[in-house]
């Protein structure tokens with residue numbers, strides 16, 4: 118009996134020491150007075166609408182400059198920090214960072230803010246109704262060169278602002294579904310009965326209808342028995358569709374379906390909330406109404422990009438309003454790798470070249486994979502146009518509760534298609550620089566990196 122009570126006393130002393138030690142470690146305070154491990158978030162948004170006519174990105178057939186603006190383009194930044202680790206998510210209403218601009222912008226941003234390579238997700242929503250970026254003084258249009266230069270300054274300013282306004286924060290994730298994305302690999306037959314895959318609509322093809330929504334809040338008001346009131350500061354969302362309701366004949370600037378969804382969410386949620394969109398794996402997914410020549414202004418008609426953007430935006434708001442639990446984001450972990458992927462050989466493209474295009478062997482192509490986690494929420498950034506099957510495979514294999522697959526992120530390496538589609542051919546296969554086995558290598562690497570976080 119006596120021995121047992123001595124044992125309990127010793128045990129109690131040890132427990133007290135452990136608790137004191139833990140308290141001491143977790144309340145180390147930074148010079149700014151903030152506890153180092155407090156999970157904090159900051160947001161900022163800036164207008165990046167071109168102020169001069171610019172060359173537009175996405176369709177080679179379109180050579181003229183932009184002729185007006187339907188809706189504004191923005192860059193939206195959400196930053197997270199915990200225990201000295203940071204995660205900077207940047208969404209821009211642009212096609213993506215082509216023509217070497219990803220490397221150029223990333224280097225400047227990483228240096229400026231002393232970020233690790235994995236701490237920055239620099240992405241575009243892939244609108245085809247925005248300016249193309251260029252840093253090529255020989256070939257670039259002067260207005261696009263100027264636009265790109267100003268964009269760099271604006272991104273630095275906006276990321277700086279988001280880092281400066283960080284405050285203790287909470288996050289929560291919800292899942293919705295949206296039907297506006299359509300598989301675009303349509304089987305067509307010529308007059309002789311020969312089949313081939315063309316860009317169109319394939320209602321039988323796979324689509325990822327998931328809308329992932331992250332609510333970011335900051336505590337507002339005194340603590341009560343029901344917790345604290347929380348004010349929403351950001352509604353991030355991830356959906357797999359090209360932002361291409363508008364086609365190559367359109368010369369009006371717009372964020373297209375994803376940009377219009379962002380604008381809708383911000384309008385509904387009101388001042389102080391930003392709604393950055395991220396393009397999921399959508400290499401073979403177009404909006405249901407696709408590549409239209411213009412915004413239809415017939416009286417009574419809702420222009421298709423507005424209609425589809427509103428459907429998606431309303432789902433984001435529905436999901437956001439249903440997210441009841443928000444919690445501290447916990448540990449931030451990030452990783453970054455550049456994979457050298459094997460290039461496609463011309464004999465690997467079977468039915469893709471009916472138009473007489475001369476195919477060449479492609480050299481090995483580098484691809485960046487960026488992964489991050491905030492507690493049980495993961496992010497996978499891939500520097501190319503990823504076909505939807507690949508994104509779904511990564512999500513299914515991810516060890517985390519929610520995984521945001523973000524494409525057009527930290528680079529622009531072209532289409533990445535699953536191996537089985539190389540037999541069918543089609544536009545994405547013809548344009549891809551990658552060998553058929555590349556997609557499996559990317560999935561394995563991304564999942565491995567998620568496990569190692």
Ligand SMILES: [Zn+2]
Pocket residue numbers: 243359400502
């Ligand atoms: Zn594309």
